[in-house]
Amino acid sequence: MPETPAKHPRIRSIEGYHEAYHLSIHHPEEFWASVAAPFTWRRKWDKVMSSDMASGHNTWFEGARLNITENCLDRHLASRGNKLALIYEPNDPKTRHLRLTYRELHQEVCKFANVLHNNGVEKGDRVCLYMPMIPQLAIAVLACARIGAVHSVIFAGFSATAIADRVNDAQATVVLTADGLNRGAKQIPVKRVVDEALETCSSVRRVIVVEHLGWPxxxxxxxxxxxxxxAADVPKTCPAEEMDAEDPLFILYTSGSTGKPKGVVHSTAGYMVWADYTFRNVFQVEENDVYWCTADVGWVTGHSYLLYGPLLAGSTSLMFEGIPTYPDAGRFWEVIDKHSVSIFYTAPTAIRSLMAAPLDNVLSYSLDSLRVLGSVGEPINEEAWYWYYQHVGKERCPVVDTWWQTETGGIMISAMAGITPSVPARAGLPLPGVLPVLLNQDGSEIEGNDQEGYLAIKQSWPGILRTTYGDHERARQTYFAPYPGYYFTGDGARRDENGLYRIIGRVDDVINVSGHRFGTAEIENAINQNPHVVESAVVGYPHDVKGQGIYAYVICHEGAVGKEADKVHIEASIIETIVAEIGKIAKPDKIQIVTGLPKTRSGKIMRRILRKVAEGETSSLGDTSTLLDPAVVDEIIAGKK
Known part of the structure; x- marks a missing residue:
C-alpha cells in the first residue's frame, strides 16, 4: 500500500497533546521510535537516542541508514507523483509562475545531482549556495542531500566578505550561484558578488551558474x-547515496556573541524526523493544503518549513521570490488568492510593514482559502497579532506563534493550530519532546507558573544541533556550558498562570532584526574597520517594524568630526563599511557619534546603559558612579538620536 500521512502519528485533540507530551518526556525512546517508523529507512536504528547535555554530544537513531531525499521525493511517487510539490511565484507578477509535481521535482533533483557528480562533488564535500529564491535553489539543496554533499546556503544579500568567511570556514569545494536576482525593485549582481568573494577562497575549484535573468x-x-x-544531456535518475543517521546534512551560519559567524551543523535522521513531526502537527496539515512559508531558503525557516518539512509530509509548498510590498502592499494577499493558499507562515516584521499600508490592500482580496496563520522569527506583539487574526484570517484562522532557533532545527514552543491554546503574545505550550525550564542567574530551576527567567531546554530532542562546524568546543561553550545539563537558548521567557510561554527577548549580546540574529560583536568588528573609527558599541532597541533596530555608538579619531557635515559623511562611510563587511541587512538604524563610552574601571563597556539610552529609558539607568567617567553618560543622553 502507498504511504499516507495517516501513518504518521498526529495530534488531533488537547487530550491527544497531553498524552503525546507525557509519553515523549517520560519514555522518549518509545515515543520517537513510533514517530520515526513510517519513514523509508535503508537500515533501522540500533538505538533511538544517546545524550550528554553537559558536553553537547547528542545522537539520534544511531546505526540507521537512509537518504532524506528518498523520504522527501521517492516515497511519494507512487501515490503523489502527479501532486504539486512546489509552486514558484516570481518577483514580478507579470512573469509566469512555475509548478512542479513530485515526479517533475524528483527528475530535476536527479539531474542537478548528476551535474554535481560530473563536476567532482562527492559524499561529504561542502557545497555553498548563494542564489535567488528560484526553483533551482530548492532543487540544488535537495541535489546536494541526494549525493551526500553537505549544503550550506548563504542568504543572497550578504556581502562578498561575509560569503568568503563562510566558504573558507566550511572549506567548500563548489559554489552554486546565478547571474543575478531581482528583489522588489532592486537588482543584485549575484555572480559578481561571488567572484569578489572567491578572490580569497582557495578551496573552491568549481562555480556552477544558473541562468536566471539572462545577464552577461x-x-x-x-x-x-x-x-x-x-544539464543538457544528464540522466533524469540518480541513485540516492546511503547516509548514516548522524552524517551532517547541512551547515547554516548564524551570528553569535563573538565576531565570527558559527556554522551550526544538523545531521540527517534526527533533523528529518523533527522537521516532519513539527510541520505536520503545528500546522495541522491536510492532504489538499497549499502551504506558503515566506522565508528565504538562506535562513533556517526556509530549510525546515519551505523545503524539508513540507516535502517530507507530501505537501504542496509555495516559494516566493519577491517582497511583501512589491509592486504594492497587496502582493501577499494577491498571491494567496491566486494559488488558494490555505496555510500562511510569515514574520512579524512583514505583518507590521503591511499594517502601515492602507487597509484596502488587504480588504481587496477574499483570502477565503486560508485556514491557518503562522508567525516566525521573533515574538509577535499583540497589536500585530490582532491585525493578522482579524484582517487576514477574518477571525476564523488560528494563529500559531512559533518559537525556535537555527540551532533547534525546528519549532519548539507553539500552539498547534486549533488544538492547543493560541493566545496573543504567547508562543504557547512546548511541543512533544521539548522540556523547557526557567532558570535563575545561578542556574537553579524556577518552579511553578507566573514566573520569569532564562529559557533553557533540559532534555535532548531529535532536531538539536550536533556541533558548530570544525569547532565543537565553541558549540559546548555557547549552548551547553553556561548552565551544565541544559541547552541554553539565550532568551528570557515568562511562564504565565496557565503554563503558556511568552518569549521576552535576548539576554545575551545578540540583536534580533526582522527575525535575523546579529551578534553585536560582529557588527562592531565591521564598524571598527572604518578608518574614521576608534571604537564602537552596538545595542538593540525597540523598532516599530523590525522588532529590534540596531543603534551604534561610535568614537571617531580626534579631529575627524569638526562640523555637522563631517558627521553625515562619516555616518554614510560607516554604513558603507558594514554593507561591505556583512551586507545591507546589518545596517544600523541609528548611528550616534560620541566622545566616549560608559566603561567600568576594568574597561568593560556597560551595554546595559547604552541599551537604556537607545530605548529612551534614561530615568532608570541605575548607579553610574562606579563608571570610569560618569560624565560620558550625560553627554550620550544629550546627543541621543
Whole structure:
C-alpha cells in the first residue's frame, strides 16, 4: 500500500497533546521510535537516542541508514507523483509562475545531482549556495542531500566578505550561484558578488551558474560553468547515496556573541524526523493544503518549513521570490488568492510593514482559502497579532506563534493550530519532546507558573544541533556550558498562570532584526574597520517594524568630526563599511557619534546603559558612579538620536 500521512502519528485533540507530551518526556525512546517508523529507512536504528547535555554530544537513531531525499521525493511517487510539490511565484507578477509535481521535482533533483557528480562533488564535500529564491535553489539543496554533499546556503544579500568567511570556514569545494536576482525593485549582481568573494577562497575549484535573468557575467575559464549547459544531456535518475543517521546534512551560519559567524551543523535522521513531526502537527496539515512559508531558503525557516518539512509530509509548498510590498502592499494577499493558499507562515516584521499600508490592500482580496496563520522569527506583539487574526484570517484562522532557533532545527514552543491554546503574545505550550525550564542567574530551576527567567531546554530532542562546524568546543561553550545539563537558548521567557510561554527577548549580546540574529560583536568588528573609527558599541532597541533596530555608538579619531557635515559623511562611510563587511541587512538604524563610552574601571563597556539610552529609558539607568567617567553618560543622553 502507498504511504499516507495517516501513518504518521498526529495530534488531533488537547487530550491527544497531553498524552503525546507525557509519553515523549517520560519514555522518549518509545515515543520517537513510533514517530520515526513510517519513514523509508535503508537500515533501522540500533538505538533511538544517546545524550550528554553537559558536553553537547547528542545522537539520534544511531546505526540507521537512509537518504532524506528518498523520504522527501521517492516515497511519494507512487501515490503523489502527479501532486504539486512546489509552486514558484516570481518577483514580478507579470512573469509566469512555475509548478512542479513530485515526479517533475524528483527528475530535476536527479539531474542537478548528476551535474554535481560530473563536476567532482562527492559524499561529504561542502557545497555553498548563494542564489535567488528560484526553483533551482530548492532543487540544488535537495541535489546536494541526494549525493551526500553537505549544503550550506548563504542568504543572497550578504556581502562578498561575509560569503568568503563562510566558504573558507566550511572549506567548500563548489559554489552554486546565478547571474543575478531581482528583489522588489532592486537588482543584485549575484555572480559578481561571488567572484569578489572567491578572490580569497582557495578551496573552491568549481562555480556552477544558473541562468536566471539572462545577464552577461564574467565566467572564469576552468572554474565556472553554466548549469543549463552541464544539464543538457544528464540522466533524469540518480541513485540516492546511503547516509548514516548522524552524517551532517547541512551547515547554516548564524551570528553569535563573538565576531565570527558559527556554522551550526544538523545531521540527517534526527533533523528529518523533527522537521516532519513539527510541520505536520503545528500546522495541522491536510492532504489538499497549499502551504506558503515566506522565508528565504538562506535562513533556517526556509530549510525546515519551505523545503524539508513540507516535502517530507507530501505537501504542496509555495516559494516566493519577491517582497511583501512589491509592486504594492497587496502582493501577499494577491498571491494567496491566486494559488488558494490555505496555510500562511510569515514574520512579524512583514505583518507590521503591511499594517502601515492602507487597509484596502488587504480588504481587496477574499483570502477565503486560508485556514491557518503562522508567525516566525521573533515574538509577535499583540497589536500585530490582532491585525493578522482579524484582517487576514477574518477571525476564523488560528494563529500559531512559533518559537525556535537555527540551532533547534525546528519549532519548539507553539500552539498547534486549533488544538492547543493560541493566545496573543504567547508562543504557547512546548511541543512533544521539548522540556523547557526557567532558570535563575545561578542556574537553579524556577518552579511553578507566573514566573520569569532564562529559557533553557533540559532534555535532548531529535532536531538539536550536533556541533558548530570544525569547532565543537565553541558549540559546548555557547549552548551547553553556561548552565551544565541544559541547552541554553539565550532568551528570557515568562511562564504565565496557565503554563503558556511568552518569549521576552535576548539576554545575551545578540540583536534580533526582522527575525535575523546579529551578534553585536560582529557588527562592531565591521564598524571598527572604518578608518574614521576608534571604537564602537552596538545595542538593540525597540523598532516599530523590525522588532529590534540596531543603534551604534561610535568614537571617531580626534579631529575627524569638526562640523555637522563631517558627521553625515562619516555616518554614510560607516554604513558603507558594514554593507561591505556583512551586507545591507546589518545596517544600523541609528548611528550616534560620541566622545566616549560608559566603561567600568576594568574597561568593560556597560551595554546595559547604552541599551537604556537607545530605548529612551534614561530615568532608570541605575548607579553610574562606579563608571570610569560618569560624565560620558550625560553627554550620550544629550546627543541621543
Amino acid at each position: 557575467v564574467h565566467m572564469e575559464e576552468g572554474r565556472d560553468v553554466w548549469y543549463h549547459e552541464e
